[in-house]
Amino acid sequence: MEREVVDPASKHKTVLLHEVVEWLRPEPGKRYMDGTLGMGGHSLAILEASLGRAELIGLDRDEKALELARQRLAGHAENIHLFHQPFSEFEDALDELGWEGVDGAVLDLGVSSMQLDEADRGFSFLHDGPLDMRMDSDGDLEPAETLVNTLNHGQLARIIREYGGDPMAGKIASAILRERESEPITTTLRLASIVERAYPPKMRRQARNHPATRTFQGLRIAVNRELEELDTFLSSIIGRLNPGGRLAIISFHSLEDRAVKWAFREAAKACKCPHHQLHCTCDGVPKIKVLTKKPLMASDEEMQGNPRSRSAKLRVAERLGPEGQRA
Incomplete structure (x- = not known):
């Protein structure tokens, strides 16, 4: 068929x-x-x-x-x-x-x-794919994977807090740093899972959207330098x-x-x-x-x-x- x-x-x-x-x-x-x-x-x-x-x-x-x-x-x-x-x-x-x-x-x-639905673009936390998020994958911008695995705690927390508007930015950044010590974070679903676990159970139950929504938004804005x-x-x-x-x-x-x-x-x-x-x-x-x-x-x-x-x-x-x- x-x-x-x-x-x-x-x-x-x-x-x-x-x-x-x-x-x-x-x-x-x-x-x-x-x-x-x-x-x-x-x-x-x-x-x-x-x-x-x-x-x-x-x-x-x-x-x-x-x-x-x-x-x-x-x-x-x-x-x-x-x-x-x-x-x-x-x-x-x-x-x-x-x-x-x-x-x-x-x-x-x-x-x-189209960008959200294509797993290999890395914008979606619902489909597994490479942690990319670049609007132009052939350009000179660095993918989200690079930011997630190289930025320090303060830099990551600022992106998630300021661009994503997530009040849990500090805890999410700590969870990312802790997880990447054992193995680099290279896929969307792994990052989404890390962010979700960083949320207290009560907040996860009460959240209207997926806990990773704001983190992914913040990273996308940073990767593509959208505000600049x-x-x-x-x-x-x-x-x-x-x-x-x-x-x-x-x-x-x-x-x-x-x-x-x-x-x-x-x-x-x-x-x-x-x-x-x-x-x-x-x-x-x-x-x-x-x-x-x-x-x-x-x-x-x-x-x-x-x-x-x-x-x-x-x-x-x-x-x-x-x-x-x-x-």
Whole structure:
């Protein structure tokens, strides 16, 4: 009996799809960028909303996802430009095409279902596989196995506490160091088991999610330098938005959302003088207008159909003209 072949794109559900398209307002003849192409869900919707007459740059550091997205977007092949690189390097892609800026950009900072479901990628604590967690396994980043087996107690605890938000970070780090003394930790299920045993029995019984959830999240963020990538992107994207262009960012982690919130807030300020200065002398103008005073969340209907969307937060900003006015 032949095994049924499942299209990964059919399993992956694009988060906040309608909201992103509604806020970006794709138009024919305009240029857009999807910095986290993934399965191409947002990109396809943007192209369709523009009646197939917009141009789009798509970036992803996962080469397999990039190829699958290329197949999914084949009907718009003449309108797309795909790059195998992280979104922090988006300016290289724009410069290669000779684009001064874009009229809309989107980031979806979550991990795709395809990456979670493939055991050999090392993202899942439910399937056994090598302890990898790299978005780009051919890149120069070190896998999670290296971090788990070489970092000291303080370094591991900080990753699990700050990036994973786990209050048991210290005990988990101690358990990891103790276990790796006898044999290196090289598989996902072994690490998940170590983390689970580090939890007191009562906490394990009361936990809503698997005890290893936060540890795996923290390691994934550290391995892929996700916060550094985001900071680099935020420092330069606003300067490459055309007047009236909009930026939509979906985050799933409080540290990511906080970084987006503060970057938007700073860019929306007119005065750039030091806080201690009583009177403004910089004659500054705001670069953007924040369109979402509070982050937008998924609807109850979307959450029911896609539990992953429960933690998604969408923030949107619009690039202002040189005089600080809307285009």
